[in-house]
Amino acid sequence: MPELPEVEVTKKALESVLKNTSITAVNIRNKQLRWPVEEKEIKKIIRSDIKKIYRRGKYIVLSCQNGSAILHLGMSGSIGVFDCNAKYHKHDHVEFILGNGKAIRLNDPRRFGCVIWANKDPQKHRLIKRLGVEPLEEPNLGEYLYAKSRNRNTAVKNYIMNSNVVVGVGNIYASESLFRSGINPARSSKRISEDRYKKLALEIKKVLNEAIKMGGTTLRNFTYYNEIKQVGYFKQKLFVYGKSGKNCKECSKEIKERVIGGRNSFFCPNCQT
């Protein structure tokens, strides 16, 4: 599942690929993603100067003169760069042809991702304007999480996965950061001290940064770019995610699996309280 690190790695690769070239054509092979891809609108990106490529939460924004393309990978999406003559893969839904003969392709089996167009400031777009803080850019993340949680009775794992609170933390990195900070994922968000939230904030930042450096957890067969040569290697650094029944690397007791807030969660009942 693409979470913040996977999206960040994808964004950096897109920056690298789009340098010194422009989009000369857009092929929409299947417009039925999370929201219908509006062909006429998206094609405004053709031959338009791409001014800036950035990430906001799990969204990638390609902003240009005529507006902005907003991309999301959903839970099964990925972006690859190919020769424009290369054979399509199953589930290649949207393709951007570049002036240099390459093609950027969005592949998404489950089609929970999206490619939408914003004519105006993308920050004011309905999908983006209510997003919470960027974890890697908020210097007082611990204090923020503590303050905002005081009247909330939800499990802390759901709380940090709520993109209106803090963006980019999905099921994998929520489980991992809670393990690293010794907090039980089912604990009520309002029953956690400020000190513990500070520790949690530190671990969220650390786990996200480490994952970015290692090319994320779930990316495969991805286009490499100068900063990252290999992807998907963070998988080796996971402590609890997907490891139910295995022994905790800290205390050797058994890692447990439990559905919390409708999401499968992994934790060590001994280390996390």
Next chain:
DNA sequence: AAACGACCCTGAAAGC
């Protein structure tokens, strides 16, 4: 305002 359930969809895994 917050919390919860439904929904979107396919592929992998489990069941028969």
Next chain:
DNA sequence: TGCTTTCAGGGTCGTT
């Protein structure tokens, strides 16, 4: 073996 069923999973939306 092969067909059928079940279910995960991010995020939005509508309802409570």
